[in-house]
Amino acid sequence: MSTTRRGFLRGTFAGSAVAVGLPFLDCFLNESGTALAGTGQALPSVFGNWFQYLGLNPGRWVPDQTGSNYRNKVELAMFDPWKDRINLISGGYYHLDGRPVETHRTGVQIATLGGIPSGRESGASLDSDIADVIGKQTRFQTLDVIGTGGRFGVSKRAGAAYKPVEASPAALYRRIFGADFQDPNAAEFVPSTKALAKASVLSQVADQRRAVLKAVGASDRARLDEYFTSLRQLEKQIAMQLEPPEPLPACKPPPSIGVEAEPGGEVTAVERNIDLFTSLLIHAVTCGQTRVFNVTMNTQGCRKAGSTQTWHGYTHEEPIDDELGYQPETTWFIMWANQLFANFLGKLEATPEGAGSVLDRMLVLWQTDHGYARTHTMDNVTTMTVGNAGGLFRTGRHIALAGDPVTRVGLTVQQGFGVRTSAWGSQSNRATRPITDMLS
């Protein structure tokens, strides 16, 4: 990309040249300066996060064999079609270091943040760290959705607040493919005069806005910084509207989506909305709108219509069936939720892109909050990665960690995507060695 883009935006309006200085724009080249797709380079890697609460049943998922030739047990059998793309990690541990377990929260924190924050504030979740490296060239740094209704997910930036999530597929559709969407394959690119005007407005007010940072106390400065980070993202989106996007052959923006279900925990609603979200995220990725997405499945409130009990309630109140050896209703939900993830993978694999499918350049990380939800265990938690992100990872293995902190997986995934860190996490959850079997 040329220096003219970095220095000034040139456009014409009514025949006269208009130049607008854009000193506030971050460079949207990546660290190594490689150009985007369309110039012969590989399609960019994509990171996806699928967080599913309430874990699995012990004894029904850990394969007896480790390494490449393992056989899935019943609760993971639905993932057999993608076995060679999957790394299954067992034996992971969420270390507490003497802190009390906040059920359905501490595990989330360790899995996504690398440790248990001591107060309200904490660092960013691992998907944010990855997005900081690979998400800067896209219109959306991340796309965050929730399949089970609600307003907050598991992803956060540094600070106190969790990022709000999209619970409504229709709203996500409007956000991505609404008025501001630019089809990368459009025959003719017409730079938006509105975007030009907007960019000039933003440059005029930038300095005076920045002065606000001086007017606030230290404790507020971090929050105002976050505001400016978000503002920069917006400015980048506007700048992108002034440049023709690189063509992406696999991009087929949907003219509409189907009718969504009322967001919530009722199982048919979750199925419907996850199905719609899957399609939207696939379109968003193939159209170059994002390279990082988060899917939160807060399954605690999942429920069959007409039932008085939720999945979470069943995990504690349902007795273990003497003959089966597990809780029948709870296990129904486990299999149901896993099947949703399998459907998700199936749709990724069925979307052609380049020489294969869109799954080829992805890595999806599957995490959960407890090993065994019934007793809120923090040991032997299930973690999975699906896909090799275009060759950045090696796959197809069952890796038994034997009590290692599960943050080794998070560290490995981050390093694979180019996050410059040699360690991740805090105290006993601090991972200093990646899982080399997983890295190319």
Next chain:
Amino acid sequence: MWGRNGGFRGRTSLRRGAALGIALSLLTVTPASFAAGAQSRTFVVSFLAQQFTNNPGDCPGGVNPEDERGQIAVALRTMGYSSGEVRRLMVGWDQGGDGERKVNEILERRALINGEPVNPMTHPEAVPDPQLKFVNAKQSVGFDLDGKQSADDFVDLVTGKPGIDNQLFRALGCNQNFRGTWTSPSAYGEWVWVQLRDSQPAWLMTITDVPTGKPGEVIVRIQRSLDHLRSNMDGSPRWHATYRADPDPRSINEYRGYLRDGELTISRQPRFSVLWNGLSAPVLNLSQFQLRLKQDARGQWDGLIGGFQPWRELYFAFSHNGIVGDRPGLWHAMKKAADAEPDPTTGQNLAISAAYRFTAIPAFVTVPASQVRTAMRERPKS
């Protein structure tokens, strides 16, 4: 009957805003009051439609044609054309254009008075009887309205007792859009109910104990409301809504009945009459009126009302509705099946035995006290 025991004293009194300026006394129902007795319990009718109990094979000659083509073919036969001629004519009708026009011209003369064609729907007598098929079944739900056992009677589907009078079932039960079961009473009746329940006045039922009467003796009053039936967002009827009673005496009916073990019965009352709607019947008139309802644990009533219904009033409702089948045919069917109230001159029975499915759920009713007295005084003699 009403005022003797101090009128209706609800358990809860309602304070109204100044805007109304009317003092209202209320009838209320709660599960507790039901057990306490000596109180009134009020309900709103949550379903009302003809109740038919068909079985496969109860129309051995086949179900009457409900599509236009079938009806036209039958009409042509009835007008005297041979089967071969009818076949040729229908082929022409299928092709449209001239062929269709030819059949239509013939049908214009389907109903004749003094040789002149008239509208067959409004002059069904002038249409030759297409001989719609009757139901051939042994069992039905309903009531023994005349106290006699005759060849036409059914055996009660539930109790096995003979003598059940339900000629309306016999006449209409082989028309597809009337066929039904206990869970799905009558396709046409249900359709009308769903179409109109939110836009027609609701019906109310009040049951009052008679503490000085025989054991289980109650007064049952069925009347209309000024309000339409209230429904939940999913279309199910809303329990415990409040309705204003309609003081119009034309629709107020009051009987002595018996309530035992959760079953309410009213036996052989001369008359029942409530203003209804243009698709069901303008008025639901039933002579030799009977009622039998059972109450479930939650408090919902479910059962039947029945009596002899003037069949021509039914025809007026069916006649402007094409989905019922061959309308002049229905006239002739009901005419032949009618079994009560012979016309003194012609001897033609003017009423037909019928049974209607009736369900009711708990509701609150507001009755201005003054209106109660007025309604009682002005009720027309039966």
Next chain:
Amino acid sequence: MNKSSRRLISIAASLLVVAVGAFFLWPDSTPRSAKVFQPPEVKAPRLTPEQYRLAITDVFGAHIDLGGRLEPVMREGGLLVVGASSVSVSPAGMEQFDAMAEAISEQVLLREENRRVFLSCTPAKPDAPDDRCASEFLTPVGERLFRRPLTEVELRSFVAAAAAATKALGDFHAGLAMSLSAMLTSPQFLFRIPVIEEDPDRSDGYRLDAYSRASRLSFFLWNTGPDAELLRAARDGELDSDRGFRRQVDRMMASPRLEEGVRAFFYDMLRFDTFETLSKDPALFPKFSRREMVDAQEQTLRTLVHLLLDQQGDYRDVFTTKKTFLTPSLAAIYQVPLAHDGPNGGVEGWEPFEFSAEDPRAGILSHASFTALHSPPGRTSPTDRGKALREVLMCQSVPAPPPDVQFTVVQNAADPIHKTVRQRLIAHSTVPSCAGCHRIMDPMGLALENFDGAGEFRLVENGQPIDTSGDLDGVEFSNSLELAQVVRDNPAIPSCLVKRMTAYAFGQDLTQDQRVFLKQMRVQFRESGFKVPDLMRAIVTSPEFFQAAPARAAVPVDTITASVGR
């Protein structure tokens, strides 16, 4: 477990609760320094969704459609307005604020009928910049939006922005609309940035400047930014004098807008925002749809406003009052008669209603807004309701459950399904590791078990009669009416209201350093007969309300630009 040991556990549990949550309730020997009020460091909270909406409707009118979704705020210290000091604007939120700003600006300036109201000047040429006319529009609007006059630098930048956009778009009004749009996404609008100055009444003391005082007063009493009259009073120095300040307080408290502020406070304290993500199974609760959820909130808010504002009543009576307001849909849920007066299919209005003495309903604990909100989608949960009573209304925090909880101990294989929830919760009250915390939650929730998951009354559950007896901190009750009375008489109730209302007014949680102020307010509240308007007045007229911490040095304020026409 026999009665006496239950009582012992109950008393022990109450002491636990008192120890955990009663930091502000019980006096103890404090070092002298903490007996003096230490002003808090003032934060810059972001506008909550409701404050954003009110700011727009106040400045531009209620007919303006926001056209977007407002980023939610997390709750902290029991309040959204406190959590607003911990949130910023996420990238997704920024997109939404930007979209809304665009929609609002277009409605204000590009629609003829609106433009006439807000723009009194016409540009020299319709397609070229006109700084004078832009300035005439941006100055007063900017003052309302930023809640203080624009600085010269700020005004110049917005005028220049309008000019640049006008050049790019070839239309003055469109360009001006873009500048307004930028104002609406500016941090000075989205965040309430406080300005601190030296306090003339205290040596080495600092306080909020006049505009920041106007802001804090207005957000507390009316939940929105200062109106034109309050800004004028700030500008003219009237807020610096006791009399001038009280005149504004009187004006604002006599205004019908006070109701909006009181509603906003209770909406926050009672956590009504969680209704947005509440769902009830329609098969199990057909009467309770989204419309009834809205009505349920409105019922409680009307009841509170009527009792506390219109009648200047005792706050504690909100738990025992039989008087409320109902629509016919709610009346069906409460199983009381309420006829709809108007034509069929017409709008169903609100009617005052009073439950009879024998009716089990009294006070807000029996409202659907409490019973239905604190229930899972398919059933009731006495634990949820008891916990809500503790945390929402008594400001007492309940410890998190232990991680190793399991119910196999009490699962009777022969009869695995317990008929009533009281039976299902037996483990809570008998297993020692559970009893400690559940004893302080479950009894009150169990008293409310007559109200099912949608607030409807029932006598039996699964065919078994419901036992509603229990105790609260050692005081016994046998049904929901008695629970209401016991709750009313619990000292934590008024104490909690003072804590919440004070935190709400300050916009942040108060700490050790401000304890003495809370204590004063509690005394004030009690002496006034627990009247809420008196408490609000006491807070805003207290000398401490506008004091700020000295740690943040006074920030030099830019030259305030002269307003057009003055």
